[in-house]
Each structure stands twice: as C-alpha cells, then as structure tokens.
Amino acid sequence: MKxxxxxxxxxxAIEKISNDFIxxxxxxxxxxxxxxxxxxxxxxxxxxLKYYRNSKAKIFVIQxxxxxKTLSHTLGIYNPGRYGISDAQKEIVKLREKYGNPKNYSWAVxxxxxxxxxxxxxxxxxAEQLLKQAENKSLNEVLEAWLMDGSPKSKRKGKLTSSSLKSALTQLLGKHERRNYIRIEEKLNGESEIVITxxxxxxxxxxxxxxxxxxxxINSNxxxxxxxxxxxxxxxxxxRTRLKDYMRLYSPGVQRNVASVVSQLWNYAQYHEWLGASPLPNPTINIRINMPDKVSDKNYMAQYSKQFYTDEQIQIIWDxxxxxxxxxxxxxxxxxLILxxxxxxxxxxxxxxxxIDHKLNQITLFGTITKQRKNRVISITPLLQNVLDDIYSQKEEKHLEWSLFVDWIFPSNRFDKKDIRKNSAEKIRSHASRLKGITQLLDKMSLLCGFKIVGKVLRNTYQTKANDLIDKDWDVIQITGHADTKVLQDNYLSRKLTKTVVANADMLSNHYENIIKLPKKSV
Structure with missing residues (x-):
C-alpha cells in the first residue's frame, strides 16, 4: 500500500488528520x-504534507x-495560528520567483x-564587508580594542605587567581626566588588567x-x-614618516615609549588581519630616535644609569x-635585599x-615576575639569610602579626586588615596586599645621608661589584639577571669585566659583609 x-x-482538513499509520x-x-x-x-x-507517527509533527514539503530523481524540499512545520496552508503557499510563490521554471510549474534547480x-x-x-570595515579601523579603534582585550603582548603569550601597562596608558590616553577612572589591577600571575571606576x-x-x-x-603637543x-x-x-612627525613632538625618552606602544597596536592589528591583504611594514621597525648629547636634568633615570655607591655609602645606607x-x-x-x-x-x-626553599638554600623567582620571563634562582647567602630572618622576626611582632597571613615577603602596611578578619582569601593573596613602593623612605634617607638613594643605583652597585669580582661572563649573567654582558659593559661603567676572583654569590656576600662590618655570629 502507498x-x-x-x-x-x-x-x-489538516487538523482532522487521524492517527492512521497502518x-x-x-x-x-x-x-x-x-x-x-x-x-x-x-x-x-x-x-x-508529511505526518510523522512518533513526533505527531505535520510538515509541509514540495515534491x-x-x-x-524525485526531490523534496521542506517548507515548515504546521502550527495552528502561526504557520498554516496559506503560509506554505506564499512561500512556494516566493521560491518559484527565484528558482522556478518560468515556462511551466517545474523547477529549474x-x-x-x-x-x-x-x-x-x-x-x-x-565577511567581505566586515573585512573591509576591519581594514578601515583607525588607530584609536585598535587602541580601544587592544585595551578591552586585556592588553596582550605581541611577541609572546600573556598580558602586560602593571608597570608596562601604566606606561602604555600614558601614551595612549594621556593624563586626561578619564585616566582618573582607570585603575590597574595585578593578578597573581604578574599580568594586569584595567578596571573602570x-x-x-x-x-x-x-x-x-x-x-x-x-x-x-596637527602640530600641537x-x-x-x-x-x-x-x-x-x-x-x-x-x-613611518607620519609616525615620526608625531613623535617629534616629544622628548627622546617619550619617543621610545610611543614607538613601543604603537608597535604593540600594529602587531595586534596584524594578528586580527586588520591591515589588508598586503600590509605595510611595521612603521616602528628601524625607526631612529636621536638621543641628546647631554642628559637633561628632567631625565630622572638617565642620571643614574651609570652611577653606583661607594663602600662608605653602602655602610651608610645599611645603617x-x-x-x-x-x-x-x-x-x-x-x-x-636589592642592594x-x-x-x-x-x-x-x-x-x-x-x-623560598631553605632546604635547598635558594629563592626561585618564577618567570611571571622576572624581566626575562624565565625562572631565576637566587642563592641564599649568609647575608641574605640575615635579611630574611629579620623579615620573619618583624612579621611576628604583635602589631604586625596580620602579615603572617599574607604570602608576600614584603607585605603592604596599607593593606586593609579587615580582609583578613573576613577571611577574604582572594584579596589577601592578591597584589592589593603587596608592598608597592619605597619612594617616601628613600627620600627620607637621602635627606639624612646627603646623597640621593635610588633603587636603580642600588642595583647598579651590585652589578658593578659583580663586574669587578667575577671572572666568567656566564657567571655574571647568572648572578645579575642580565641577558648578556654587553648590557653591563654599555650601561654600567662601560668597562671590561675583571678576571681576578672566582664568581659566586657567597664571594659577593662576603664582600658586602666586609663593607658593612656585620659580625659573623649575627649572620
């Protein structure tokens, strides 16, 4: 039977169809x-009309x-009051206008x-239209998209650190009032994100x-x-020409920051294929920034790039x-510790x-916090152990016992202690509880000692000592954390490495102990 x-x-008539499937x-x-x-x-x-036994669905089709071959095309499911015979008929008429044979009632395709x-x-x-729109994105539109996407890095996985993002925001959005409503928050992995307030x-x-x-x-700074x-x-x-025209409005130091952030945006646009089928080269590649012959008094960090502290000054800083x-x-x-x-x-x-691993006598800095983004191991010398013991001792002082709940070795005294009482684990472990700066203390110490105490010079001092005392290039790299010794030669005294003593952290520690006259029994 058919x-x-x-x-x-x-x-x-469709409504009256019975369940006759035999x-x-x-x-x-x-x-x-x-x-x-x-x-x-x-x-x-x-x-x-197809009527199905299991689902009881009634479906309009064209045969x-x-x-x-006999072909079939589905029109729609019968739904009383919503889709009926008249709707199916109207749909057939539209389909015939597009695909029907004009000479008869057959179908051409x-x-x-x-x-x-x-x-x-x-x-x-x-997709073509969207691509055209994407290729017409302005620098500001890419800027906004990049920030909304979490400010991803262009050359490796991850997002910018708080310091890098802060610098980028200065070039992108400036010191406009809008900046007052953008807060940078750091995550436990060292990456950062913006929060709108x-x-x-x-x-x-x-x-x-x-x-x-x-x-x-156009010519305004x-x-x-x-x-x-x-x-x-x-x-x-x-x-590159247009970018250089803009960069000339700023000092050489700011020009470098501008080139850096524009390169980030350009690479981000390239990744999202917003530069067209045949994109121009990255405009920041090989761009030359003419540095001044004389360091400006306003160039804070350049003043200290080659300075270091004498042994006498090291003793004063320690005291x-x-x-x-x-x-x-x-x-x-x-x-x-920095010193x-x-x-x-x-x-x-x-x-x-x-x-910190006291059994192995070392501190492992994870790649999420190091500049080179690679793990780095620091040997715990006797002098460093002395500093760590002092930290542990201070954490146990009654008014600072709250710091025992904070994982950071250097917790912030400005941290809201209510979070600890509320057992807000996420907040306690976040960068909100970490020490953010020591500028006020450094300024106060500088007034008393008669010379400027700067974090960069503290680091320079250690690297200069390493240059003087360590014989092998690789050992200098291991201890200082620089990618190559040329950085030391160019930026720290521009001198050759001396080859007089064996390179190791304990030797440097002993050298510092002799400078500050720290009694051996207290170390």
Whole structure:
C-alpha cells in the first residue's frame, strides 16, 4: 500500500488528520504523506504534507522531479495560528520567483542546494564587508580594542605587567581626566588588567563615550595618541614618516615609549588581519630616535644609569635601614635585599614565601615576575639569610602579626586588615596586599645621608661589584639577571669585566659583609 492520502487545501482538513499509520498490508508506517487536492498544474503543484507517527509533527514539503530523481524540499512545520496552508503557499510563490521554471510549474534547480548556496554567498558577502570595515579601523579603534582585550603582548603569550601597562596608558590616553577612572589591577600571575571606576561607566567604551577624544591642532603637543589627529589615521595606512612627525613632538625618552606602544597596536592589528591583504611594514621597525648629547636634568633615570655607591655609602645606607626598620616595616629589608642581590624592585617586591626553599638554600623567582620571563634562582647567602630572618622576626611582632597571613615577603602596611578578619582569601593573596613602593623612605634617607638613594643605583652597585669580582661572563649573567654582558659593559661603567676572583654569590656576600662590618655570629 502507498502511504499517501489526499486532503483539501484547508487548515481544518489538516487538523482532522487521524492517527492512521497502518497500511493495507498490516504494516505500521512511521510517516504518511498527504497530497493537497486541486494543486496540479497550479503554482502549488507538488505541495505535500508529511505526518510523522512518533513526533505527531505535520510538515509541509514540495515534491518535484530533479532529473530522474524525485526531490523534496521542506517548507515548515504546521502550527495552528502561526504557520498554516496559506503560509506554505506564499512561500512556494516566493521560491518559484527565484528558482522556478518560468515556462511551466517545474523547477529549474535543486531548491535546497540553491538556498544553501545563497546562504553561503550571503555569508561570504557579509565577511567581505566586515573585512573591509576591519581594514578601515583607525588607530584609536585598535587602541580601544587592544585595551578591552586585556592588553596582550605581541611577541609572546600573556598580558602586560602593571608597570608596562601604566606606561602604555600614558601614551595612549594621556593624563586626561578619564585616566582618573582607570585603575590597574595585578593578578597573581604578574599580568594586569584595567578596571573602570566611573559611576556611569562599566567598560572602557562607555568611559570613552563620557570623555571622547579632544583632538588638538596637527602640530600641537597634545596629551596622547587618542587626543591627537594621528589617532584618526587608519592603522593600515600609518607610515613611518607620519609616525615620526608625531613623535617629534616629544622628548627622546617619550619617543621610545610611543614607538613601543604603537608597535604593540600594529602587531595586534596584524594578528586580527586588520591591515589588508598586503600590509605595510611595521612603521616602528628601524625607526631612529636621536638621543641628546647631554642628559637633561628632567631625565630622572638617565642620571643614574651609570652611577653606583661607594663602600662608605653602602655602610651608610645599611645603617639608615636599621634606623628606620620599625618606622617603615618591611621596606628597609627590601632595600637591603636589592642592594645585596641586584634584583629589580618589581622582582624583589613580588617574592612570596612559597618561592623560598631553605632546604635547598635558594629563592626561585618564577618567570611571571622576572624581566626575562624565565625562572631565576637566587642563592641564599649568609647575608641574605640575615635579611630574611629579620623579615620573619618583624612579621611576628604583635602589631604586625596580620602579615603572617599574607604570602608576600614584603607585605603592604596599607593593606586593609579587615580582609583578613573576613577571611577574604582572594584579596589577601592578591597584589592589593603587596608592598608597592619605597619612594617616601628613600627620600627620607637621602635627606639624612646627603646623597640621593635610588633603587636603580642600588642595583647598579651590585652589578658593578659583580663586574669587578667575577671572572666568567656566564657567571655574571647568572648572578645579575642580565641577558648578556654587553648590557653591563654599555650601561654600567662601560668597562671590561675583571678576571681576578672566582664568581659566586657567597664571594659577593662576603664582600658586602666586609663593607658593612656585620659580625659573623649575627649572620
């Protein structure tokens, strides 16, 4: 028996269809097809209704000849009041206008295949339009997208550190009022992210709508890229010449920062294929920045790039640290640690108790906090152990017992102690509880000793000692943390490495002990 019946072209007829799925041969059918009376030789020719036994669904289809095969195209599911016979008929008329044979009521193509092809063509067209829009992104649009994406690095995995992101924000958004509502938060892995604090904005996009670009004159030293006409340039059209025109508005030091952040944006745009099919080279490549012959008094860090402390000054610094130990908890020990290890402030201040292994007598700095982004091991010398013991001792003092709950070796005394009482583990372990700076203490010590005490010079001093005392280049690299000894030769006294003593951390420790006259029994 053929599982096919005929009904009128009425919704009421469709409603009355019974559950008759048993054929004359006694077999149960999973579906029954109904033809609609009066559709032959009309636009609705081939309209059928399929009725399914299990789901009870009634589905309109078009049945037609495709060569020697009988093909079927689904129109829609019958739904009383929403999709009925008249809706199916209207859909057939539209399909005939696109795919029907104008000479008769046959079909010129495979309907389903033609529809899928049209969808694909529409998607390709949409993709092409989106690509054109993407290729027309301005520097400001890329800037916003990069910040919203978490400021990813361009050459390796991960995101910028807080110090790098702070520098980037200065060049991108300047010191405009909008910057007051952007807070940088550090994660435990050393990466950072921006948090919007404006009461009427939750995202950077919303904040920039409140504080839009204030474009200055073309030759004006405007506040930032975002507020300069260069921000409106299509990033794919940004040339080295145009970038240099903008960079000339600033000092050489700022020019380097501008080139760095523009390179980040360009690489980010390249990764997202926003530079077109044949992108220009990165405009910052081989860009030359002419440094002044004389260091400006305003160039703070350049003043100290080649300075180091004498043995007498080292003794004075050490004594002052002892003097201010109780007034500035954990800060004086941090100064001592930088002085005798040569660690950068951002590295030393991020040491946690879990990084210290007293059995192996070493501190392992994870790649998430080192400049080279590689693990680095520091030997715990007797002098360094003395500093660590002093930290442990101070943490146990009654008014500082809260610091025992903080994993950072150098916790911040400004940390809200309520978080500890609330057992806010995430906040306690976050960078909110870490010591952020020692500037106030350094300034106070500088006034008393008569010379400027600077973190960079503390590090220079250690590296200079290493240069003098260590024989092998590789040992200098291991102890100082520099990628190569040329950095030492060029930036620290520009001298050759002396080859007079065996390189090791204990020798440097003994050298410092002799300078500060620390009794052996107290070490």
């Amino acid at each position: 599982n096919k019946r005929e009904i009128k072209q009425l919704d009421s 054929g004359e041969d006694g077999k149960v059918r999973n579906e029954v097809r109904y033809a609609f009376a009066g559709t032959k030789n009309t636009p609705y020719q081939g309209l059928k 037609y000849k495709g060569g020697k 495979n309907i389903t295949t033609a529809i899928e092809l049209k969808k694909l063509q529409d998607k390709e067209y949409l 404006h009461p009427k904005a939750k995202t950077l996009t919303e904040l920039l709508e409140i504080f839009p670009s204030e474009t200055a004159e 405007s506040r930032s890229i975002y507020d300069n006409p260069i921000g409106r340039y299509k990033i794919k059209d940004l040339t 002052l640290c002892d003097k201010f130990r109780d007034e500035y908890p954990f800060q004086t020990q941090l100064i001592k 005798i290890t040569g660690l950068r402030f951002q590295e030393a201040s991020k040491i946690t108790t879990s990084m």
